[in-house]
Amino acid sequence: MKSKAAIPAALILAATGWLTWQGSIVSSAVAGDETARTTAALGIISAHGVSDGAKYVGSNKCKMCHMKQTKSWKKTKKFHAIDALKPGNADDVKTKHGLDPTKDYSTDAACVKCHVTGFGQPGGYAMHDGTDKKVAKKMKKLANIGCEMCHGPGSAYVALHTELLKTKRKYKVEEMYAAGMYKIDETVCTKCHNANSPTIDSGVPFDFKAMKEKGTHDHFKLKQREE
Template sequence: MKTAISISVGVLLIGTWVAVAAAPRPGGERVAAVAAVRSAGLAPIGVEEPKYTYVGSKKCKMCHTDEHKSWAKTKMGQAFAVLQPDHSKEAKERFKLDPAKDYSRDSACLKCHTTAFGEAGGYFIPDPEDKKSARAAKKLEHVGCESCHGPGSEYIKVFMDILMSKRKYKVEELYAVGLEKITEATCAACHNEESMKIHPGEAFDYEKRKAEGIHDHQPMKQREG
């Protein structure tokens, strides 16, 4: 009997794993699937620990001041703040959300209003008594750089080398260490049917919204191809 249960749990988890492995942005879900598989005491072949973690938008600011400055002025650069009570009152009333309520610890909202909520190394709900935990979470508030560009722990080291050595690079080198190619699917992680249900608005037009403003763009000088 015990065996039958553990096999069915295993099948269920592996089913989840296969489904998430095929998802457009597998990074974080893959991490979650690995954690689920691990906590069930299973160790499927070919499933590894997460390789990359999230460093926070401030780390990118060091070398990308203009992108950071312009991003911080957009709504995505302030997306966490709107979850605070009395913020964006009119919008919340329009959406039949409660303007007086504090949504900033509500996981139903955090997954789209922070960076990588629930993923290993992503945003988490901090313990208000623990300053260290609050600081770690704070750096991943809002829709940060890594929400679109992927977890930075490794590729920032390569960028550092590119900067210091003044060498040319091909972007594929960075894609191999966590930088993600941005497509419409990147945005659809949050601009989707679920968000339209919570706060109905215009349908998401990728080219239009991309042009509307994510951050200012700088010419790449060391990139080849």
């Protein structure tokens, strides 16, 4: 955590701009029916008791303070999870599971919902036709399984993290959870790693411990956290 001073104010301004902008397009995300189904399927808000006001802020907002985790995450398939939905990627997997490898599934909400960040949620990924360059640019940053899919929508807890950076005080992890950060257990992963995934190896149970080691990012020691 080498970054100092100046950051917090700039961060808050940037975050506010982002959220305001995002807010204006999210309402037109997907037909209500699909949004409702997705919300239920992903269970993001209800399952973790995050306040209804929590919004996705995007992984770029975490990067400035968590560079090492970000670099490591960028090496995982999570960083470009939408690519698997495009023709020419994982063709053998698609064929094996009865999907059409020539079809572009990256515009199909039924697939996209598990391959992006915060699908249909405030501040999260929304379907778009690519004609609005500004929208396309924002959506590109959310077209992956970002930090917030495992740690929770950032608007709930980034202010606390910012304060921790500023004060350098010690904290207990419970404080993070109280602010809306997810406590990561198996249910965080099985929102997507479940039988609704058309490519899942049915019959093979989700091995949380092994998958956690393989599928998140490298871990680094926290300096301010008290055990």
